[in-house]
Amino acid sequence: MKKKVLIIGSGLGGLTTALRLASDGYEVEIVEKYHQAGGRLNQLQKDGFKWDMAPTFFSMSFEFKEFADYVGIDMPFEFIELDPLYQVNFAGSDKFYTVYKDLKKLAEEFKDLEPDFERRMQQYLKSAATIYHDTEYRIVKKNFTSLTDYLLQLTRVPIRNAPKMLRTIWKEMEKYFTSYEVKVIFSLVAFFLGATPFDTPAVFSMLTYTELVHDGYYNVRGGMYKIVEGLLDEMKKQNIRIHYDTEIVDYLEGKDGLRGFIDQKGEIWKADLFVVNSDAAWFRGQIFNRKGYTENKLDRKKWTLGPFTMYLGIKGKLDHIHHHNYFLGNNFQEYASKIFKNSIGLEKPYYYLNMPSRHNPDTAPEGHEALFILCPVPDLRYKPDWSDREELANNIISDLSQRIGYDIQSNLVSKTIYDPVNWKNMFNLYKGSGLGLAHDLNQVGGFRPNNRDEKFGNVYYVGSSTVPGTGLPMAVISSKLVTQRINHEQKSVYKKQSANQ
Numbered sequence: 001m002k003k004k005v006l007i008i009g010s011g012l013g014g015l016t017t018a019l020r021l022a023s024d025g026y027e028v029e030i031v032e033k034y035h036q037a038g039g040r041l042n043q044l045q046k047d048g049f050k051w052d053m054a055p056t057f058f059s060m061s062f063e064f065k066e067f068a069d070y071v072g073i074d075m076p077f078e079f080i081e082l083d084p085l086y087q088v089n090f091a092g093s094d095k096f097y098t099v100y101k102d103l104k105k106l107a108e109e110f111k112d113l114e115p116d117f118e119r120r121m122q123q124y125l126k127s128a129a130t131i132y133h134d135t136e137y138r139i140v141k142k143n144f145t146s147l148t149d150y151l152l153q154l155t156r157v158p159i160r161n162a163p164k165m166l167r168t169i170w171k172e173m174e175k176y177f178t179s180y181e182v183k184v185i186f187s188l189v190a191f192f193l194g195a196t197p198f199d200t201p202a203v204f205s206m207l208t209y210t211e212l213v214h215d216g217y218y219n220v221r222g223g224m225y226k227i228v229e230g231l232l233d234e235m236k237k238q239n240i241r242i243h244y245d246t247e248i249v250d251y252l253e254g255k256d257g258l259r260g261f262i263d264q265k266g267e268i269w270k271a272d273l274f275v276v277n278s279d280a281a282w283f284r285g286q287i288f289n290r291k292g293y294t295e296n297k298l299d300r301k302k303w304t305l306g307p308f309t310m311y312l313g314i315k316g317k318l319d320h321i322h323h324h325n326y327f328l329g330n331n332f333q334e335y336a337s338k339i340f341k342n343s344i345g346l347e348k349p350y351y352y353l354n355m356p357s358r359h360n361p362d363t364a365p366e367g368h369e370a371l372f373i374l375c376p377v378p379d380l381r382y383k384p385d386w387s388d389r390e391e392l393a394n395n396i397i398s399d400l401s402q403r404i405g406y407d408i409q410s411n412l413v414s415k416t417i418y419d420p421v422n423w424k425n426m427f428n429l430y431k432g433s434g435l436g437l438a439h440d441l442n443q444v445g446g447f448r449p450n451n452r453d454e455k456f457g458n459v460y461y462v463g464s465s466t467v468p469g470t471g472l473p474m475a476v477i478s479s480k481l482v483t484q485r486i487n488h489e490q491k492s493v494y495k496k497q498s499a500n501q
């Protein structure tokens with residue numbers, strides 16, 4: 001008889017694990033708190049507009065290809081490669097710097113700012129490529145059985161990478177570049193990890209290598225939510241059922257492990273194995289009441305930015321606006337070091353603008369544009385009260401109107417705001433942290449909450465706050481790691497059980 005797996009959560013990690021395990025012969029069922037699938041990779045539809053709720057691009061498209069091959073399906077959605085990758089504007093300037101994948105075009109764009117840009121960037125990328133390839137299979141795509149196992153594995157990473165563990169991304173930029181703007185623009189990748197270049201280890205300079213060389217950036221035809229819709233179609237074919245509006249709030253312990261989870265209505269969900277796609281640290285504390293994950297202990301960990309997101313629909317066309325755009329001030333270091341702890345005002349916020357209607361015209365009615373704005377803000381530990389959110393929204397709208405030369409306020413036909421309180425409530429994100437646990441060296445690899453439960457031999461984890469980390473490609477890798485682990489460990493458990501019968 002097929003072994004049954006229950007997955008808690010239908011984020012990208014949960015959905016891809018469901019399909020991998022189903023293709024390996026397990027019977028799979030999912031319970032999901034929210035009213036539709038996708039977790040943070042979700043969609044908002046309103047007033048004739050469609051917005052991707054959070055992710056607007058991804059890199060490392062080869063991880064999706066690996067997934068489709070594993071499951072034995074055609075890619076269930078269509079990639080669109082983005083080039084240029086993004087634009088950056090600094091306050092007080094009309095100039096929009098364009099980041100191209102092509103190094104020659106990129107060098108042309110930055111030649112006035114950074115003498116010898118092409119050579120410098122080549123050297124930076126060479127060094128970033130080294131750390132990427134030296135850690136890809138030794139650390140990132142690897143399950144660890146214990147902290148000792150992880151530390152042993154670390155010793156296999158060539159020593160030439162050691163300085164990057166000690167330096168920050170900003171310090172690494174300073175080694176190669178002199179221009180302030182260049183350093184700021186190419187260290188923005190730290191924000192994709194939900195942190196800043198001043199507290200993110202230089203090992204993550206590998207992200208610049210993945211964006212400029214080893215793949216690039218991708219959007220999806222029809223919008224990012226097509227990923228989820230494509231996966232749901234495949235799941236139907238495999239008879240994988242999802243039960244929405246079902247939140248796990250408690251558990252039932254058995255003799256040999258976990259017997260089941262209990263939802264908010266008191267219904268018990270039983271299975272042979274369980275995979276938790278809810279935040280791996282929060283869940284251990286909130287549901288399993290583990291001593292290592294009390295609120296006090298979780299508060300002392302480093303968490304990623306709180307998202308303040310806006311979904312705007314406007315009358316008129318903005319033909320001069322690219323897919324991804326960053327609007328920054330001129331006090332990057334001060335802003336980055338203070339924003340996460342709420343010790344700087346939000347009158348002049350830094351923010352990101354995505355215009356989904358640029359590549360996917362059906363996301364806005366004829367003659368309109370859909371705009372998505374993301375502003376990194378303190379999580380709820382530092383700013384629990386968001387009753388002033390309209391003020392921040394208005395600051396951003398008026399700043400953006402001025403910088404792009406278009407009066408957004410008078411052309412607004414739809415507006416929705418999600419602050420960290422909304423994000424926390426929608427998907428159980430700890431204190432509204434958008435990307436889960438941060439990626440400091442003491443919170444990655446063997447130091448990150450493991451994808452196997454400490455107590456129950458039949459409980460596993462997948463997603464942002466377990467290994468390897470945050471972002472869409474990492475969620476896909478996380479599903480690969482947990483599937484490998486389940487197949488490896490459970491086969492030996494079942495072999496042992498049948499030998500004893």
Ligand SMILES: Cc1cc2nc3c(=O)[nH]c(=O)nc-3n(C[C@H](O)[C@H](O)[C@H](O)COP(=O)(O)OP(=O)(O)OC[C@H]3O[C@@H](n4cnc5c(N)ncnc54)[C@H](O)[C@@H]3O)c2cc1C
Nearest residue numbers: 009011013033039040054055056248278434463464471472
């Ligand atoms: C604003 C924002 C922008 C982002 N932009 C990008 C981007 O451009 N590119 C990129 O690669 N990444 C981006 N990310 C990160 C990316 O969205 C996440 O890393 C990824 O989607 C996380 O997937 P996951 O599988 O870990 O879990 P999640 O998406 O968090 O899914 C977990 C699911 O579990 C459910 N759940 C939680 N608790 C329970 C419970 N007790 N019972 C039942 N169900 C439960 C939740 O409702 C949720 O559906 C962004 C994130 C944010 C917030």
